Amino acid sequence: MEKMKLKLLYSDLKPELELIEKELEQAVDSESLLLNDASLHLLQAGGKRIRPVFVLLAGKFGNYDVELLKRVAVPLELIHMASLVHDDVIDDSEIRRGRPTVKSEWNNSVAMYTGDFILARALERITEIESPRIHDILSKTLIEVCRGEIIQIEHKYRLDQSMRDYLRRIKRKTALLISSSCELGALVSGTDEKTAAHLRRFGYFIGMSFQIIDDILDFTASDQELGKPAGSDFIQGNITLPILYARRDPLIYQMLRENLNQDISDEKRLEIVRTIRTSAAVDEAKRMSERYLEKALKELDYLPKGPATKTMRKIAFFIGKRKF
Known part of the structure; x- marks a missing residue:
């Protein structure tokens, strides 16, 4: 239900998103039946497609051309998909979005190679973009996403980690990819540097808010709403913001x-x-998310008023207030 409500906010982008969906299917196509099945298993599980949406919306601030925009939207979503497959292996996750994960449906080896294959397809698609600057942003984003994955492994089961550790981790895990989606959508459309910078910062702040809300929902939503067991983050050893706040109570810490x-x-x-x-802890974490949401909305105040800014504002509010 929540995902459907979100999609209504950008329903005018449906034709472009359908085109991107077809491109994603083509991108994961392989001569290997096993790779095909595993990749499509993940792709068909769906998702909010927030990154392609922000690429398209950012493109509205320049010369909007879906043929150009899809060249960055597709590899960004493929990078995200590859990280999900690898995450599920690292976290030993059986369920994602209410469906068995690739590692659960097949095994760890198939999941790891599927993630590698999807990532390789992303790199292949990036070569279609004739811009060294965009290559540079994408490659640096990918490096930081990988660093974030390693840091998450290093921080597993560490109840003594700092708030700074957590914020730097979710920056790399989530915020940078959304930030790059906004920035690259703007740059490929030829927007001015100032507008691209505001969009980049908007993406970063909304990405931080998005991940904090995700971490809160792991405790406040039901198993059915989440499509996986509530409290999975803690079970998997991922110390999130609600846990960082809750641990200050000696009894809860124990x-x-x-x-x-x-x-x-x-x-x-x-x-x-x-x-x-x-x-x-939940209310404290919500306040942290709201601070990032406010910063994201402030960046929109610097952008030209119009349908794209309005939709971004609506999506930002939805992300900050969603229930699951």
């Missing part, structure tokens, strides 16, 4: 420490979820 990196029962998982959900 509970978290005792159950972290343990094979816990469903009953214990739900007890931990309820404890975090009813603590002050």
Whole structure:
């Protein structure tokens, strides 16, 4: 339901997004039946396609040409998809978006090579863009995404990590790819440098807000709404913002420490979820997300008024207020 509401906000982009969807299908096409099945399994699980949406909307501030815009939208979404497949292996995730993950449906080896294949397809598509600057931004974004994945592994089960550790991690995990989507959509459309910079910052701030809300929902939404078990982040050892705030309570800290990196029962998982959900941590994390949301909306104030700015504002509000 929430995903459908979000799609209504950019329903006027439906023809362009259908074109990008077809391009994604073509991009993951392979002579290997196994690679085909595994890649399409992930692609057909759907997703919000937030990154292609922001590429298209940013393109509205310049010379809008979907044929040019898809050249950055497709590789950016492929990079995101590859990171999801690799994430599921690292986190040993069985379910994503209510469906078995690639690693669950096949195995870790198939999942890793599928992720590598999708990433290689992204790099192949990038070569279609005749702009060293865009190549530079995309390559640096990819490097930072990879660094973020390694940092996430290093930070697993570390209950003593700092707020700075967390924020730097989600910057690389989520915010930079959204930020690059906005910036590249603007640049490929020939917008001026000032507009491109405001769009880049908007993407960064909304990306930070987006990930914090995701981390909150892991404790406040149900298993059915999430399409995976609530509290999965904690079970997988990913220390998120609600946990960082909740750990300040000595009793909660003790509970978290005792159950972290343990094979816990469903009953214990739900007890931990309820404890975090009813603590002050959720409201504190929401306030942090709202601060990033406010910064994102402020960047939009510098952009020309029009349908694209209006839609970006609506999406930003939706991301900051969504329930699951």
